[in-house]
Structure formats: C-alpha cells, structure tokens
Amino acid sequence: DSGVTQTPKHLITATGQRVTLRCSPRSGDLSVYWYQQSLDQGLQFLIQYYNGEERAKGNILERFSAQQFPDLHSELNLSSLELGDSALYFCASSGTGQGPQHFGDGTRLSIL
Amino acid sequence: GQQVMQIPQYQHVQEGEDFTTYCNSSTTLSNIQWYKQRPGGHPVFLIQLVKSGEVKKQKRLTFQFGEAKKNSSLHITATQTTDVGTYFCAGGTSYGKLTFGQGTILTVHP
Numbered sequence: 117d118s119g120v121t122q123t124p125k126h127l128i129t130a131t132g133q134r135v136t137l138r139c140s141p142r143s144g145d146l147s148v149y150w151y152q153q154s155l156d157q158g159l160q161f162l163i164q165y166y167n168g169e170e171r172a173k174g175n176i177l178e179r180f181s182a183q184q185f186p187d188l189h190s191e192l193n194l195s196s197l198e199l200g201d202s203a204l205y206f207c208a209s210s211g212t213g214q215g216p217q218h219f220g221d222g223t224r225l226s227i228l
Numbered sequence: 229g230q231q232v233m234q235i236p237q238y239q240h241v242q243e244g245e246d247f248t249t250y251c252n253s254s255t256t257l258s259n260i261q262w263y264k265q266r267p268g269g270h271p272v273f274l275i276q277l278v279k280s281g282e283v284k285k286q287k288r289l290t291f292q293f294g295e296a297k298k299n300s301s302l303h304i305t306a307t308q309t310t311d312v313g314t315y316f317c318a319g320g321t322s323y324g325k326l327t328f329g330q331g332t333i334l335t336v337h338p
Binding site: 118147149151158159160161164166171172174206208210212214215216217218219220221222 | 258259261269270271272273276316320321322324325326327328329330331
C-alpha cells in the first residue's frame, strides 16, 4: 500500500462528457503529480502541484485542468472527452521536490 | 523539451539469464529514478541515483548512473519469474518533475 488513494478505480462515460478524478496523497507529502498511461504512450506527465501551487506542466491538454486543495488532495478534471482520452490516470505524491514518487492504484477511464 | 529514451522495448529471457535495460536522456539530469510496474499494478519506486558515476546494488539488481548524468542502466542477474514487469527509468529535474522513459517489458520464461 503506497498510501496514495485514488478514486474512482474505474470510470465509464461517453464522448463529450466531463469527469473528475480525485487523489489523496500520502500523509505529509506536499507534491502531487498526475500521469496518463496508455498502451502506446507510456507514462506521460501531465501536471505537478506543490502545496497548492502549480509547479510544472507537461503535455496536458487544454480540456484538462487540475487543482490541489488546502488539505492537499488533488482533483484532475477532464472535459469534452474524446475516445483517445481512454487511459489509466495515475496520481503520485512525494515529500520533497526531488525524492521518490509514490503512486496510487490509478483510475481507469473508458470512453464509449 | 527533455526526452528520455529507453531500450529495449521488450525483452524475453529464460529464468536464470541476465537482463539489462538502458536509458538515455537528451539533457543532463539532476537525478535518475527507476520504477517497476507489475502487470495490472502501479509503478513502484526502486531506487534513485544522484551522483555522477554512481553504482548501487539491491540484491540481484545493479543500477548505474553515467559520468555525464545523461544515461543509466539497470542490470538484473539470474532473473526469476518474480522479476516480470515493466521497468521504467525516469529523469528528474531539480524541482521534482520526472520524465519517464517508455519502459522495458520483461518476460521471464520458467
């Protein structure tokens, strides 16, 4: 158990819809990272938050947004969903900026 | 932007054979981390290398960080069926962002 909690585990929705993925980091970790993993793209970094502030951005689409709340949990919002957004979305957390990242079990998003 | 290339993409070995995966970055790294993802699981941190030329061992696993801090390798001696999974290297920046390689999928035949 990594200590990182992601909900929901599975999400099935239709094109054009909007979903919210939630992540609770390990106790004490200030950094939260979001990744997208699909079969042909590996682990793609989306965005990082540190103590409520956006720290780094990867290849995150404009249709996607995220935030980290004062209690340090984070949410990833995906809107106007397309078939290609079907993937496994991982959240990870770390204590310091450069240390190991601890991953949650992921949310599997399926777009029909 | 920073790119991290990892080879090979797939590796099939017989149990007991050795295995090596290689990682190359387009830029100098602050650190490199290695993760293992079992089928159906999430990436799990294995090790972090920070110093130029650093070598670390964990039982049958040996990790190296190149002198220029742009390449790294993971070597597994005498593979076991429990070693099955995808091994990722990830190049780190000073503020924590990781760029993951594409991963090497290791299959071990008993």
